[in-house]
Amino acid sequence: MRLLIVEDEKRLALSLARGLTAEGFAVDVVHDGLEGLHRAGTGTYDLVVLDIMLPGMNGYRVCSALRAAGHEVPILMLTAKDGEYDEAEGLDTGADDYLTKPFSYVVLLARVRALLRRRGPGASPVLRLGRLAVDRGARRVERDGTAVQLTAKEFAVLEQLAVRPGEVVSKAEILEHVWDFAYEGDPNIVEVYISALRRKLGPGLIETVRGAGYRLVSGG
Template sequence: MRLLIVEDEVRLAVSLARGLTAEGFAVDVTHDGREGLFLAMEGSYDLVMLDVNLPGMNGYRVCAALRQAENDVPILMLTAKDGEYDEAEGLDTGADDYLTKPFSYVVLVARIRALLRRRPRAASPLVRVGDLVVNRSKRRVARAGTVIELSGKEFAVLEQLAVRAGEIVSKAEILEHVWDSAYQGDANIVEVYVSALRRKLGSGAIETVRGAGYRMVLHAA
């Protein structure tokens, strides 16, 4: 899943991005409100973490602009303001949750996962493909009852293929959702992770559709 962090405290933003990347998310970061609004409008994000005090455009205005544009991306506001009126203003402008600095990283990750579970398209955290079960909230995978250990990136690639099982998913789509926008490496990195998944799931689990991408076709064993 892909997250956007709009936070003007550079060290905090970098630290959060590093931690969330280790959790298996693709994370983009900006430190300016106007750029954050542009990225949120133009990109395909599963969640936006939005600071209130931002240069260019404050977080309340960014949030309000997204909602006025009927963009329903979950928004988690991060702010040093801890007054009840500040929290009410954030929620009234369209934020889905509100976290006051300083905050626990463990609580932050739990809030993120809770918001992602609430999205209509992710009503169930379980994705079943044949005898494979992908638990998106716990980030666990099992086939025929046997747990399969995956790295964060392997899980993220599998998730993109599993939620669209039977469809062709291009390398570009996988890169967009699993790697952040700063990634400038070889797109063939996707092949490396698909090969790793085939070794763990079985060689027939993922088809290569030449010139188009990959398709998960896993059936019960």
């Protein structure tokens, strides 16, 4: 999953990015509202963490502009303000959740995961395909009832396939959602992780569709 953090407190933004990256998310960071609106408007993000007090354009306006343009990306608002009227204003502009600074990173991570589970297709916390179960909340994978140990990145790649079972997911789509905007390495890194998943999960689950991408199937 690919996240965008729009936060002008650079130390906080870096801390959040490091923590979320360690959890297997691809994370991009910007520090002003106008750039945040531009990035979020590309439609490549699965969730936006959006501060309210931003230079250029405040978070309320960014959120409102995204919703007016038809973007349904989940938005978690952050602010140093408190009080029910501030929270109501954030939610009224289209935010999905609200967190007041200072906050616990553990709480933020739980809110992020909850919002991702609620969104669109594959919203169930546990995705099942034949003998495979992918628990998005616990970040746990089982095949035939036996736990399979995956790295954070391996889980992220598998999740992209599991939310679209039976569909072909291109290498570009996996790169877009699992690696961040700054990634400039070899796109064949996806093949490395697919090979690792096949080795750990066993044969018959991940098909290669030549020239198109990969597909998770239930025949394995």
